[in-house]
Amino acid sequence: MKYLYQFTVILAVSWIGEFLHAILPFPFPASIYGLVLMxxxxxxxxxxxxxxKEAGSFLLETMPxxxxxxxxxxxxxxxxxxxxxxxLFIISVFSxxxxxxxxxxxxxxxxxxxxxxxxxxxxADHFAKPEVSxxxxxxxxxxxxx
Numbered sequence: 001m002k003y004l005y006q007f008t009v010i011l012a013v014s015w016i017g018e019f020l021h022a023i024l025p026f027p028f029p030a031s032i033y034g035l036v037l038m039x040x041x042x043x044x045x046x047x048x049x050x051x052x053k054e055a056g057s058f059l060l061e062t063m064p065x066x067x068x069x070x071x072x073x074x075x076x077x078x079x080x081x082x083x084x085x086x087x088l089f090i091i092s093v094f095s096x097x098x099x100x101x102x103x104x105x106x107x108x109x110x111x112x113x114x115x116x117x118x119x120x121x122x123x124a125d126h127f128a129k130p131e132v133s134x135x136x137x138x139x140x141x142x143x144x145x146x
Contacts, residue, residue, distance in 0.1 A: 006055030009047060013038045 017034025024033075041047040074081065081088065 003055055003058070006052050009052050010038070010055055010059075013041065013047075 014031070014034040016037055017032070018030040020033040020037075021028070021030035038047070038052075042049060042052075
């Protein structure tokens, strides 16, 4: 029953995306509306991750199977695609490299910001007033007298 509920939540957000696609004049696919809505709902707490986690994991695990029909379709039109195979290959390699570089740079940026935040917190903790252990430290005048 839990899985049925989780799939229903995901499907409801997808349907809202379809509805927005029908009424808004922007050229984005309905799936993009649904993904953005799901992100907003998860970030704001309208939908808790526990409400969709297992169903989402199942969908991610079965995603490779979803690529079989398009691959079969490409095999059926292989003769027509052969004339543009080289440019298609070059574009595919170039776009893959661009995505890899952009992902790497984004990851580096995020990790460096997180490291800077933790470093600044450690520095702030280092300069914070030390805890008093019940014993008072002697004042400067008391130190000079002894």
